[in-house]
Amino acid sequence: MIKKIVSKNFDIKDSHKLKVARENDRYSSLKKLFSMSPEAVLDEVDKSGLRGKGGGGASAGAKWKLIPNPSDKPTYLIVNADESEPGTFKDRQILEYDPHLLIEGIICSSYAIKSNHAYIYIRGEYVFWAKRLQTAIDEAYEAGILGDNVLGYDYKLEVTLHRGAGAYICGEKSALVESLEGKRGHPRLKPKQKEPEWFFDCPSVVNNVETISSVPFIIKEGFEAYRAYGTEKNPGTMLFGMSGHIKNPGIYELEFGTNMLEFINKIGGGMRDGKKLKALVPGGSSCHVLKADELEGITLDYESLKAHGSSLGTGGMILMDETVFMPKVVKNLFEFYHHESCGQCTPCREGVSWSDKLMGKILDGNGTKKDLDTLLSLSFLLNGKSICVFAPSVAFIIDSYINKFKDEFYSLVK
Amino acid sequence: MSFEFNEKNEDKFQELLTRYPKKDSLMLPSLWMIQYQEGWISPEAMQYLAKKLDKSPMDIYSVASFYTMFHLEPIAKYNIQVCKTLSCMLRGSEDIKKHIENKLNIKTGQSTKDMKFTITEVECLGSCGTAPCVCINEDYIQNTTPQMIDEILDGLK
Numbered sequence: 366m367i368k369k370i371v372s373k374n375f376d377i378k379d380s381h382k383l384k385v386a387r388e389n390d391r392y393s394s395l396k397k398l399f400s401m402s403p404e405a406v407l408d409e410v411d412k413s414g415l416r417g418k419g420g421g422g423a424s425a426g427a428k429w430k431l432i433p434n435p436s437d438k439p440t441y442l443i444v445n446a447d448e449s450e451p452g453t454f455k456d457r458q459i460l461e462y463d464p465h466l467l468i469e470g471i472i473c474s475s476y477a478i479k480s481n482h483a484y485i486y487i488r489g490e491y492v493f494w495a496k497r498l499q500t501a502i503d504e505a506y507e508a509g510i511l512g513d514n515v516l517g518y519d520y521k522l523e524v525t526l527h528r529g530a531g532a533y534i535c536g537e538k539s540a541l542v543e544s545l546e547g548k549r550g551h552p553r554l555k556p557k558q559k560e561p562e563w564f565f566d567c568p569s570v571v572n573n574v575e576t577i578s579s580v581p582f583i584i585k586e587g588f589e590a591y592r593a594y595g596t597e598k599n600p601g602t603m604l605f606g607m608s609g610h611i612k613n614p615g616i617y618e619l620e621f622g623t624n625m626l627e628f629i630n631k632i633g634g635g636m637r638d639g640k641k642l643k644a645l646v647p648g649g650s651s652c653h654v655l656k657a658d659e660l661e662g663i664t665l666d667y668e669s670l671k672a673h674g675s676s677l678g679t680g681g682m683i684l685m686d687e688t689v690f691m692p693k694v695v696k697n698l699f700e701f702y703h704h705e706s707c708g709q710c711t712p713c714r715e716g717v718s719w720s721d722k723l724m725g726k727i728l729d730g731n732g733t734k735k736d737l738d739t740l741l742s743l744s745f746l747l748n749g750k751s752i753c754v755f756a757p758s759v760a761f762i763i764d765s766y767i768n769k770f771k772d773e774f775y776s777l778v779k
Numbered sequence: 780m781s782f783e784f785n786e787k788n789e790d791k792f793q794e795l796l797t798r799y800p801k802k803d804s805l806m807l808p809s810l811w812m813i814q815y816q817e818g819w820i821s822p823e824a825m826q827y828l829a830k831k832l833d834k835s836p837m838d839i840y841s842v843a844s845f846y847t848m849f850h851l852e853p854i855a856k857y858n859i860q861v862c863k864t865l866s867c868m869l870r871g872s873e874d875i876k877k878h879i880e881n882k883l884n885i886k887t888g889q890s891t892k893d894m895k896f897t898i899t900e901v902e903c904l905g906s907c908g909t910a911p912c913v914c915i916n917e918d919y920i921q922n923t924t925p926q927m928i929d930e931i932l933d934g935l936k
């Protein structure tokens with residue numbers, strides 16, 4: 366069940382320090398990397414089937430291929446370390462225990478897209494982790510692993526760490542790039558066809574920390590070695606998280622396709638205090654909630670969760686036991702979305718704050734059946750009428766929670 | 780009251796100019812430097828930054844006010860940020876919040892009279908596996924209990 370590729374060094378003492386990191390395989394993929402052409406590296410990653418771990422599961426290779434080759438403008442790799450999806454705390458494990466793995470991944474990935482400068486956008490609250498990563502970057506520069514000639518090879522790479530300042534929406538890739546350009550973190554309108562991200566009009570790639578940290582293994586061991594794990598459509602592993610009422614909360618690296626209930630019961634130890642599981646959200650707050658009796662047969666991969674009416678998201682599961690009152694959970698989530706809407710789209714700005722207000726009224730015992738109907742109709746307003754998928758996430762919450770726990774909601778209204 | 784970068788920050792600003800395709804990107808790093816230097820971001824500092832980045836003061840304000848971690852007014856010495864999002868709520872963040880409110884005798888959103896403590900509610904801090912999480916200034920407290928809060932707050936000068 367547990368398969369350590371990215372988390373291999375997490376338990377090694379001082380694994381964040383360059384000396385220890387090097388003794389434990391870090392930067393050992395680079396010799397092979399530089400014996401390959403950038404095109405061959407991109408091809409290797411593409412064949413590995415590596416999918417993005419930031420929530421969307423997009424193919425990394427397909428995304429990298431959007432960068433024009435050759436490009437008449439500089440190209441950039443932008444690493445998404447904004448990690449603010451509720452229930453998600455995986456990237457920080459890489460930053461804390463193995464920052465050199467991320468730097469190695471950045472070198473491999475930048476080389477593949479012929480970029481000479483990578484930016485890492487880290488959420489503002491992660492001060493400890495930003496310091497740890499900056500120390501690792503400084504060590505890497507000093508050792509000649511970054512800079513004009515990476516490890517003596519004819520390849521130049523700069524890495525710059527950029528701190529956010531408290532805005533969930535900056536995790537959305539185009540909002541992140543806006544923020545990196547010094548603006549408010551407003552998501553951009555999606556282009557009609559697939560395009561690279563544009564950082565000051567230069568073609569760029571945005572990938573999650575864990576995605577980039579998965580690349581060195583693929584380069585060193587080859588795409589087939591990565592495909593030996595996981596499923597046909599979801600090769601490899603992912604850092605899955607458990608939080609909430611689970612007995613053993615934490616981050617565990619699993620092969621895709623692992624049985625969800627086994628993970629919860631064997632590794633998670635079941636619910637704490639011997640309570641029963643009531644419901645869970647599979648991958649961050651934005652996924653459809655699943656009731657305990659819907660979990661039979663679910664495996665941890667994009668296809669299985671989709672077939673069961675939810676999504677894998679970031680793999681950060683939030684588990685709730687039988688004591689939880691669902692309307693309170695929904696209010697809590699609405700407050701989050703109300704606070705974090707960037708405010709650009711009217712349906713989102715107004716719809717989310719209205720949902721939050723209505724839910725507050727209902728929870729206080731002042732709501733009517735009509736208020737619940739209004740809430741359900743707001744889901745229509747929020748779905749598919751906005752610039753980014755933030756507003757639809759709120760629609761999913763309204764639909765899935767109210768439909769699955771009808772009695773609890775209707776018990777509150779007159 | 781006027782503002783300018785101290786020498787260390789000016790050096791850092793010059794170095795950062797070489798690390799981005801355009802100087803617009805220096806917005807967030809500069810706002811951070813201002814806040815570390817002064818404790819908050821004053822209108823004077825925004826005017827100063829506007830000149831340095833060839834922008835209008837309104838541009839600076841528009842960005843600074845978008846990000847919750849930038850303080851546009853002076854705040855207390857210790858900012859106690861209690862995470863209230865789902866994983867923390869499930870593990871007792873409300874009790875922790877009430878404990879801090881009772882201890883300091885203020886409500887969330889308020890500061891003590893001596894401007895030593897402010898209590899703020901914040902959204903997910905990325906510490907859900909070690910919930911409940913409280914962040915005092917920049918330090919995370921994880922698996923927080925009322926006893927831990929007592930020990931830490933009593934130890935702060």
Ligand SMILES: Cc1cc2nc3c(=O)[nH]c(=O)nc-3n(C[C@H](O)[C@H](O)[C@H](O)COP(=O)(O)O)c2cc1C
Pocket residue numbers: 416417418419420421422423445446447448449450533534535536537538539571572573574576577753754755
């Ligand atoms: C509202 C919203 C918030 C997001 N937050 C994050 C985040 O904190 N970290 C992250 O890596 N991706 C986040 N994403 C996904 C990114 O937009 C993007 O898909 C991802 O960084 C791409 O990298 P990947 O393909 O390697 O996963 C978010 C998306 C949305 C819509």
Ligand code: SF4
Pocket residue numbers: 534551552705706707708709710711713714751752753754755756
């Ligand atoms: S959907 Fe909401 S968060 Fe997304 S761009 Fe529109 S207003 Fe901003």
Ligand code: FES
Pocket residue numbers: 451452453862863864865866867868902903904905906907910912
């Ligand atoms: S919910 Fe509190 S840290 Fe994530």
